[in-house]
Amino acid sequence: MSRHRAHDYRHLIRRWRAVARAAGLVMRPFARSGEHRVYWLRSPRLPKTGAVYLSAGIHGDEPGATEGLVAWAEGNVRSLRARPFVIFPCLNPWGLLNNSRLNADHHDLNRQFHHDADSMIRALKQLIAGHWFSVALTLHEDYDGQGVYIYEVKRRAPFWAEDLLEIARPILPIEGRTKIDGRASRSGIVRPKINPKKFPMLPEAVWLHLHHSERTFTIETPSEFALDARIAAHAAIITECVRRSPALSTINSQPSTIPPPSAPPTS
Numbered sequence: 001m002s003r004h005r006a007h008d009y010r011h012l013i014r015r016w017r018a019v020a021r022a023a024g025l026v027m028r029p030f031a032r033s034g035e036h037r038v039y040w041l042r043s044p045r046l047p048k049t050g051a052v053y054l055s056a057g058i059h060g061d062e063p064g065a066t067e068g069l070v071a072w073a074e075g076n077v078r079s080l081r082a083r084p085f086v087i088f089p090c091l092n093p094w095g096l097l098n099n100s101r102l103n104a105d106h107h108d109l110n111r112q113f114h115h116d117a118d119s120m121i122r123a124l125k126q127l128i129a130g131h132w133f134s135v136a137l138t139l140h141e142d143y144d145g146q147g148v149y150i151y152e153v154k155r156r157a158p159f160w161a162e163d164l165l166e167i168a169r170p171i172l173p174i175e176g177r178t179k180i181d182g183r184a185s186r187s188g189i190v191r192p193k194i195n196p197k198k199f200p201m202l203p204e205a206v207w208l209h210l211h212h213s214e215r216t217f218t219i220e221t222p223s224e225f226a227l228d229a230r231i232a233a234h235a236a237i238i239t240e241c242v243r244r245s246p247a248l249s250t251i252n253s254q255p256s257t258i259p260p261p262s263a264p265p266t267s
């Protein structure tokens, strides 16, 4: 079964090429990771506001995330045509190949968004400059996880995380821990207000919240559980977030400046 070649980056990219062909997406390399190219995909018509941002694989030891994203894409070619997307299938190919959270330089890329020292992150920021996404999902896994859980950055009510977890509940248990990485968690939801001063080492999701996205979620599946269930949980949550995002036909595609977030980032 091809889906179990979860650390085979070349195979992952072949699957994405097939998705890009089927859905009419533009797929390009934009950076390097060791000897490998890092790719992104985007809709051919990409309005400055309202697209969906999806990324996985910034931590290479979380294959349920990269596999979940490609499995979702393979099953949702029509959605990929009907809505605008920016997709990063695997931000740390070296890590995926080596089953490593870190990149080849031993950096946790998800703590590097506060500066431009890393060439991949610098290039990613240039690609999305000027874009305001309706929703951004960063897909992860947690080897301490006892179930699926979600970080939803607090900006815009009504919040979505409760509904998203209900969709995952038939697939995986919901995380029961009340503290995750030092943050209070309730019924699988961590809903922080962001104070950038408390994030000297910015993760991707916080960067997106501060500069690029109306709604920002980090989805975490428990990486000691069965891979098929983790893939299915990611795919189901992506499906629901995409369903709630605006269709291309309803987005004004005129060139526009970024609107301010509906509430200013807390400082």
Ligand SMILES: [Zn+2]
Residues within 6 Å of the ligand: 059, 062, 139, 140, 141
């Ligand atoms: Zn992670």
